Amino acid sequence: MAEPTVTPARAEDKARWRELFEGYAAFYATALGDADYERAWSWIHDPARESRCLLARDADGRPIGLAHYRAYDSLLRGTCGFLDDLYVDPAHRGSGAADALLRELNRIGAEQGWPAVRWNTAEDNYRARGLYDRHAVRTVFLTYSMTPGTGA
Numbered sequence: 008m009a010e011p012t013v014t015p016a017r018a019e020d021k022a023r024w025r026e027l028f029e030g031y032a033a034f035y036a037t038a039l040g041d042a043d044y045e046r047a048w049s050w051i052h053d054p055a056r057e058s059r060c061l062l063a064r065d066a067d068g069r070p071i072g073l074a075h076y077r078a079y080d081s082l083l084r085g086t087c088g089f090l091d092d093l094y095v096d097p098a099h100r101g102s103g104a105a106d107a108l109l110r111e112l113n114r115i116g117a118e119q120g121w122p123a124v125r126w127n128t129a130e131d132n133y134r135a136r137g138l139y140d141r142h143a144v145r146t147v148f149l150t151y152s153m154t155p156g157t158g159a
Contacts, residue, residue, distance in 0.1 A: 009066045010102075010103045010107060011063040011064055011065060011071060011072070011099075011102055011103055011104040011107045012063070012064050012068075012107070013061050013062065013063050013064070013107050013108055013110075013111040014061070014062055014064065015059065015060065015061060015062070016051055016052075016060040016061070016062050016070075016073075018052075020062060020070055021048060023069065023070045024048065024060065024062065024070060024073060025044050025048070027062075027070060027071075027072065027073045027094055027096060028044065028047065028073065028092075028094070029044075030094055030096065030097070031073070031092055031094035034094070035129075047075075051075070056077075057077035057078050057079070058075060058076075058077045058091070059075070059076055059077060060073055060074070060075050060076075061073065061074040061076070061108055061111055061112065063095065063099075063104035063105075063107050063108050065099065065102070071095060071096045071098075071099040071102065071104050072093075072094060072095035072096060072099065072104035072105060072107075072108055073092065073093070073094050073108075074090060074092065074093050074108040074109075074111075074112055075090070075091040075092040075093075076088055076089060076090045076091060076112055076115075076124070077089055077091065078119065078121070084122050084123060085121075085122060086119070086120075086121060087121050087122060087123045087124065087125065088112065088115070088116045088119070088121045088123070088124035088125070089124070089125055089126065090112060090124060090125070090126035091126070093105060093108060093109075093126070093135070095108075100134075105135075105138050106138070106141070106142070109138070109139075109142045109143075110142075112124055113142070124143075125146070126139075126143075127150050
């Protein structure tokens, strides 16, 4: 089987991108509506926004995985990369799609001069953590989340 290729998302990918993003949202039990998907798709293609999308494609060019990423400014490190979402269609897991997406993100980070690309994952997402351990070093940092206006 040929290794998946990776390209930026294109206008004609919107329907399949949404299917993949719906799968990602379902995995994390996050309910999104049409407006949320429209917002995300528009941000990916808005040059004034940092969010971007890579799609892993099978041999026929059909998207089988996605990676949403962006640049962010760190006052200590300079501009870095952040991987917001990584998802591969369950029917294509083990195809090399996730590895291909991470390799392409690594290439983009090097091209952009980012000193690091970071991301979060659930502690119990063992399959993904096995993948990530092949591409990155786990940090000692914990993630906290505050809901503005609630004090927690």
